[in-house]
Amino acid sequence: xxxxxxxxxxxxxxxxxxxxxxxxxxxxxxxxxxxxxxxxxxxxxxxxxxxxxxxxxxxxxxxxxxxxxxxxxxxxxxxxxxxxxxxxxxxxxxxxxxxxxxxxxxxxxxxxxxxxxxxxxxxxxxx
Numbered sequence: 001x002x003x004x005x006x007x008x009x010x011x012x013x014x015x016x017x018x019x020x021x022x023x024x025x026x027x028x029x030x031x032x033x034x035x036x037x038x039x040x041x042x043x044x045x046x047x048x049x050x051x052x053x054x055x056x057x058x059x060x061x062x063x064x065x066x067x068x069x070x071x072x073x074x075x076x077x078x079x080x081x082x083x084x085x086x087x088x089x090x091x092x093x094x095x096x097x098x099x100x101x102x103x104x105x106x107x108x109x110x111x112x113x114x115x116x117x118x119x120x121x122x123x124x125x126x127x
Contacts, residue, residue, distance in 0.1 A: 030079035037072040057123055066124040070117060077113035081105050
């Protein structure tokens with residue numbers, strides 16, 4: 001597709017939206033955060049493998065664990081749609097289907113993130 005744009009300007013990130021680099025950076029940042037937080041989560045789950053609900057709730061009620069769990073949920077639900085967006089943009093060629101899929105993924109991610117955060121807060125606050 002010819003855009004009529006100066007190739008040098010496009011190379012210097014002066015293209016239409018300049019969001020490609022930001023998307024890439026955010027995906028890398030959330031992947032690093034997820035790596036750290038998932039290691040913490042796996043270690044925590046292994047430590048809680050024989051715990052009952054009350055012990056698990058008490059663990060989650062600790063402010064540091066609640067905060068780390070919330071950060072894990074936020075980071076995961078930011079990272080996942082970013083990766084799916086790249087796949088959809090690369091492989092879905094019908095513009096209407098592409099826009100619908102991107103909107104559905106973003107709405108689903110927001111809905112699941114809110115539900116996850118509510119569940120974490122309910123358990124950690126003892127409701």
